[in-house]
Amino acid sequence: MSIAPADTPEPPDATSPLAAPWTGLGLTTSDGTTLNRKVEREGTEHWQQLTPARYIYKSLEFTVAAVFQETKGEVLSAYFGGMKFAAVGTGTPKNYRAEISAVPRGDVRALCIDWTDTVSDTEIYSHRLWLPRAEVSETQDTQFSRVAENRWGMTFAALAPPKGKTFVAVWLTNDPAVLMGAPAVATGLLDVISEDTPT
Structure with a gap:
């Protein structure tokens, strides 16, 4: 999963590497990423019918929700609503400082989720979900423990589309199975594409 400033242009396809200003958020837990689409609707009531018209x-x-495992600037900034660290002092090694604001503020980002579907050795397909405008709507508790890494659970919620657009997300892929009437094939395991090499 990667983030960039809000309204960063749509990537050209599902396979091209994400260049600046995109920045990867690093490793996530084995639970992966969870997508949720919730539509609230209400049926009309009528005296002549029991079912809505x-x-x-x-x-x-x-x-889009995930639990991140790397305590890095991009992850902490998203978790704490735009918080940023800056170097302080002149000592070696350098020290860094950030303030957690007492006043919550909007922190709108563009979001990309990349994954691959490995059907077979010769059928490997890429998928990319792009949200032009999203904001962290919920954070999970973070526990500091000697028996596990720090975990930063966040849910990103899509915001209203930019002017002139009618979508909240775009799905890019080179998988022909998404076409209507395509032959049915058994799908393989999903492998997340990591934008970072952990150190």
């Missing part, structure tokens, strides 16, 4: 759509929520 139509539905009134009230809201749409599209979220």
Whole structure:
């Protein structure tokens, strides 16, 4: 999963490497990434019928959640609503300082989730989900423990699309199985593409 400033342009395809200003958020737990699409709607009531004649759509929520395992600047900035570290003092090694704001503020980002579907040795397909505008809507508790790494659980919620757009996300892929009427094939394990090499 990678983030960039809000409204960073859509990547050209599902396989091209993400260049600056995109920055990877690093490793996640083995639970992977969870997508959720929730539509709230209410059926109309009528004296002549027991079933609704139509539905009134009230809201749409599209979220992406993951638990990150690397305590790095990009992860902490997203978790704490835009917090950034800066070097302080002149000593060696350098020291860094960040303030956790007492006033929550909006921190809108563009978001990309990359993964591959390995069907066989010769059928390896790439997928990329791009959200032009998203914000962390929920954070999980973080526990510092001697028996496990720090974990930073976050849920990103898609925001209203930019002016002139009608979507909250775009799915890019080179997998022909997504076409209507494509032959059915057994899908393989999903392998997340890591943008970072952990140290």
